[in-house]
Amino acid sequence: CRCRALLSRPAGAVRARRGLAAGPEMHFGFQTVTEEERREKIYQVFENVAKKYDVMNDSMTLGIHRVWKDILMHKMNPCPGTLLLDVAGGTGDIAFRFINYVRSVRQRQLQRKLKHHQNLSWQEIFDSYQKDQFNSLGDSQVVVCDINREMLKVGKQKAQHLGYSEGLSWVLGNAEELPFDDDKFDVYTIAFGIRNVTRIDLALQEAYRVLKPGGRFLCLEFSHVSNPLLSRLYDLYSFQVIPVLGEVIAGDWRSYQYLVESIRQFPPQEELKAMIGDAGFFKVDYENLNFGIVAIHSGFKL
Amino acid sequence: GRARPSHSEPRGRDGRGGEEEEEEMEGWHPLYPGHIPTSPLQKALLAAGSAVMALYDPYRHDMVAVLGETTGCLALPNLRDKMKNHPEGYRILQERPRIRLSTLDMARLQGLPDGSLGREYVRFLEDNKVSPDTRMPPKFVDDEELAYVIQRYREVHDLMHTLLGMPTNMLGEVVVKWFEAIQTGLPMCVLGAAFGPVRLSSRKLQVLATELVPWAIRSGLNASCVLNVYYEQRWEQPVESLREELGIFPPP
Numbered sequence: 001c002r003c004r005a006l007l008s009r010p011a012g013a014v015r016a017r018r019g020l021a022a023g024p025e026m027h028f029g030f031q032t033v034t035e036e037e038r039r040e041k042i043y044q045v046f047e048n049v050a051k052k053y054d055v056m057n058d059s060m061t062l063g064i065h066r067v068w069k070d071i072l073m074h075k076m077n078p079c080p081g082t083l084l085l086d087v088a089g090g091t092g093d094i095a096f097r098f099i100n101y102v103r104s105v106r107q108r109q110l111q112r113k114l115k116h117h118q119n120l121s122w123q124e125i126f127d128s129y130q131k132d133q134f135n136s137l138g139d140s141q142v143v144v145c146d147i148n149r150e151m152l153k154v155g156k157q158k159a160q161h162l163g164y165s166e167g168l169s170w171v172l173g174n175a176e177e178l179p180f181d182d183d184k185f186d187v188y189t190i191a192f193g194i195r196n197v198t199r200i201d202l203a204l205q206e207a208y209r210v211l212k213p214g215g216r217f218l219c220l221e222f223s224h225v226s227n228p229l230l231s232r233l234y235d236l237y238s239f240q241v242i243p244v245l246g247e248v249i250a251g252d253w254r255s256y257q258y259l260v261e262s263i264r265q266f267p268p269q270e271e272l273k274a275m276i277g278d279a280g281f282f283k284v285d286y287e288n289l290n291f292g293i294v295a296i297h298s299g300f301k302l
Numbered sequence: 303g304r305a306r307p308s309h310s311e312p313r314g315r316d317g318r319g320g321e322e323e324e325e326e327m328e329g330w331h332p333l334y335p336g337h338i339p340t341s342p343l344q345k346a347l348l349a350a351g352s353a354v355m356a357l358y359d360p361y362r363h364d365m366v367a368v369l370g371e372t373t374g375c376l377a378l379p380n381l382r383d384k385m386k387n388h389p390e391g392y393r394i395l396q397e398r399p400r401i402r403l404s405t406l407d408m409a410r411l412q413g414l415p416d417g418s419l420g421r422e423y424v425r426f427l428e429d430n431k432v433s434p435d436t437r438m439p440p441k442f443v444d445d446e447e448l449a450y451v452i453q454r455y456r457e458v459h460d461l462m463h464t465l466l467g468m469p470t471n472m473l474g475e476v477v478v479k480w481f482e483a484i485q486t487g488l489p490m491c492v493l494g495a496a497f498g499p500v501r502l503s504s505r506k507l508q509v510l511a512t513e514l515v516p517w518a519i520r521s522g523l524n525a526s527c528v529l530n531v532y533y534e535q536r537w538e539q540p541v542e543s544l545r546e547e548l549g550i551f552p553p554p
Binding site: 245 | 338354
């Protein structure tokens with residue numbers, strides 16, 4: 001039966017898992033497909049789930065994904081004036097958090113400045129306030145880049161709905177071949193996206209290329225749980241509950257089956273750390289969240 | 303055939319492979335196009351989730367379908383056996399006819415005399431602006447023949463409306479569900495019959511309780527199995543005569 005062939009994972013799949021140039025065989029969840037097929041299938045998955053993406057994230061992780069993204073932002077600790085590239089940023093969660101964070105940092109900056117202006121005349125204070133008021137983000141900017149039109153569409157609608165407009169731009173692009181010049185960005189993030197990239201090595205190289213020297217690479221992604229008991233519970237939840245949630249909430253079992261399978265196929269923490277180092281980054285490290293269900297990898301371009 | 307987990311594929315990156323557990327799905331093979339093999343736990347979760355979602359959002363017809371599939375494990379074999387033991391039903395199981403726009407000759411059916419099954423069926427489709435192609439194919443039934451049985455039940459549903467003379471509004475659907483619940487014993491029909499009236503006005507509820515439901519129940523009990531009728535070969539038959547043959551009482 002053809003299904004058996006699709007479900008087996010030959011040796012080529014091991015190399016394919018690393019996302020290296022390993023010939024035409026790749027993994028799509030637990031299936032074996034060609035590179036081109038994989039890209040297409042993944043595009044379709046996100047096209048199908050785009051509208052229910054946020055609802056599903058909340059249901060599957062019981063809202064905890066918000067905490068993970070907040071932790072990522074705190075780790076980044078951006079100051080006003082930072083130029084962020086959020087790749088696979090689809091529905092904008094990281095971008096909006098960045099804007100909020102930078103705005104509040106900027107607020108505190110302005111308040112401190114005002115405190116130091118106690119000896120100025122009212123006119124001088126008024127003038128400086130005027131100048132800064134229109135710069136609530138302090139020249140910070142975030143570019144959201146995603147390969148999937150539907151995800152970007154949802155992101156733009158969300159931005160409009162939530163009132164985000166300043167310092168935000170949306171670009172259709174492929175993580176393996178970014179439409180940006182070298183040495184442009186201060187920070188590069190990819191949250192829950194790198195798992196879906198077909199050639200992870202290329203994406204890491206592109207990340208290195210577009211970052212300025214001194215720039216930081218941050219990757220938030222599902223990773224591997226080493227604790228055996230927790231791992232079993234996590235597997236049980238992933239394989240039994242998540243596709244059911246996908247069917248009931250989004251009417252789409254298969255996309256969420258793919259999702260849980262793709263998490264299992266993704267390189268574990270140490271392997272990803274090595275790959276990031278191979279791309280040229282220094283001071284590569286990772287932090288496990290929730291015992292390794294999620295990990296934040298970080299590296300610097302020096 | 304029945305889906306069973308295979309014990310051959312290794313799985314998991316950290317070499318946990320070889321040993322198959324009930325939860326892992328990649329060893330299970332689909333039995334028909336669109337089949338998604340599921341474990342008992344998944345079926346239970348699906349049944350619960352789809353029931354809640356179907357009540358919460360009545361436009362999620364796919365949830366009603368999923369509920370039917372995940373709860374039909376006793377009723378479907380019963381239905382299949384009823385069909386097997388009846389000459390016409392047996393033929394249907396062998397030939398597997400499908401009611402779809404591509405298989406129906408709409409022009410011919412429209413040309414049939416008024417009162418015939420074909421003419422009234424087409425009239426029903428036009429009046430209510432429905433099409434037989436909107437029926438969801440089964441996904442979670444783990445037996446290929448039973449999957450056909452539930453597919454047949456779904457495709458015959460519109461013909462039920464025609465035979466019972468019920469429109470596709472909420473009231474009409476509930477009446478048909480009562481009839482189908484008696485006829486098929488599918489838990490999804492029973493739940494639909496019980497919870498459907500929740501969204502009806504009190505006036506309609508009264509009509510439902512006093513006239514329509516008793517009639518539907520009596521007809522359902524009296525009638526022979528509606529899945530044992532090869533409808534595609536009876537388009538010319540007058541609806542009245544078919545009702546009599548089956549044992550459905552005239553609608554109030």
